[in-house]
Amino acid sequence: MYDKKDPRSTLASSASAKPKTGLIAEEQLGLFYQEEPQINDETGKTWFLRGHNFVLAYTEAQPGATLRRTGQADEYVAIFPTAGAAIEADTSARVAPLSLAMIPPGDSAITLPEGGPVYRLFTTRSQDLVDLCPNAHAYDTPRTHVPDFAPWPEPPEGLTLRTYSYDVPxxxxxxxxxxxxxxFMVNMLYPYDGPRDPSKMSPHHHDDFEQFSILIEGEYDHHLRWPWTTDMADWREDKTHHVGAPSALVIPPPVIHTSRACGAGTNKLIDVFCPPREDFSAKPGWVLNAADYPVDQDA
Incomplete structure (x- = not known):
């Protein structure tokens, strides 16, 4: 359910059946501003949180810190909201603040000369990072309604380091x-300056994929409602998570959800999906780097 001025109101409606029973679908929440980091060393402090298919590594890097991956299994994403970085992979690049990078498999290194925050997104094929997550065992009970991860097609010229500015009007x-x-699909949502209008919310659900909402500045209320299936074991009380930054919430399907910016200042949220969403990809002009990555024709 979207406000008529919300661009998502033009998405095709799902023709799915009623929610299945036996969902056992719990949200996953990381409040990095009040929890102890899983890594605290010369590189800085790093927190981890996993979803069904993905892992977030949030680092508050020390000046000059280098974050390395050796033998990385697949392509990963790094987001630089306030600090520039130098990246070494199959090629090298320097990125300014308000940038993100798609980093190919293999060996890579991210150096932050001035330190600062960096958000890295990996699939659960990086088992070493899954093991570092405080919720590493949250998916020991299978989520049968969420398909296992499968990557989208590679560009015809292959995987290589690609960087983008998201300073886009x-x-x-x-x-x-x-x-x-x-x-991954990453949506750098436009900031809300001050609270969101409570009369223009967008409660909706996803049938078979999780949404990873990462708050990088401000305050948000995440509202969650579990649907009533025919099995009362699936039922849950409504929840509202009031969170500050930095924090992350994994929203499971088919939980109805909507999030409201509520901080008095600037509120910045990132939405992440793994693998990419077909419906967003089908909208002309929505994916800003669509020319670089083919769509999954079998999706």
Whole structure:
């Protein structure tokens, strides 16, 4: 359910059946501003949180810190909201603040000369990072309604380091600032200056994929409602998570959800999907780097 001015109101409606029973679907929440980091060393402090298919590594890097991956299994994403970085992979690049990078498999290194925050997104094929998550065992009970991860097609020229600025002006009819690669879709939502209008909320659900909402500045209320299936074991009380930054919430399907910016200042949220969403990809002009990555024709 979207406000008529919300670009998502133009998405095709799902023709799915009623929610299945036996969902056992619990949200996953990371409040990095009040929890102890899983890594605290010369690189800085790093927190982890996993979903069904993905892992977030949030680092508050020390000046000059280098974050390395050796033998990385697949393509991963790094987001730089306030600090520039130098990236070494199959090629090298320097990125400014308000940038993100798609980093190919293999060996890579991210150096932050001035330190600062960096958000890295990996699939659960990186088992070493899954093991670092405080909720590493949250999916020991299978989520049968969420398909196992499968990557989207590689570009014809292959995987290589690609960087993008998300300092992109808003455009009527386009939702946020969406980028995708073979493993992730990232939507750098436009900030809310002050609280969101409570009369223009957007409660909706997803049938078979999780949404990872990462708050990088401000305050948000995440509202969650579990649907009533025919099995009362699936039922849950409504929940509202009031969170500050930095924090992350994994919203499971088919939970009805909507999030409201409620901080007095600037409120910045990132929505992440793994693998990319077909419906967003089908909207002309929505994916800003669509020319670089083919769509999954079998999706």
């Amino acid at each position: 808003a455009e009527d009819g386009r939702f946020g600032r969406i980028f995708r690669c073979t493993t």
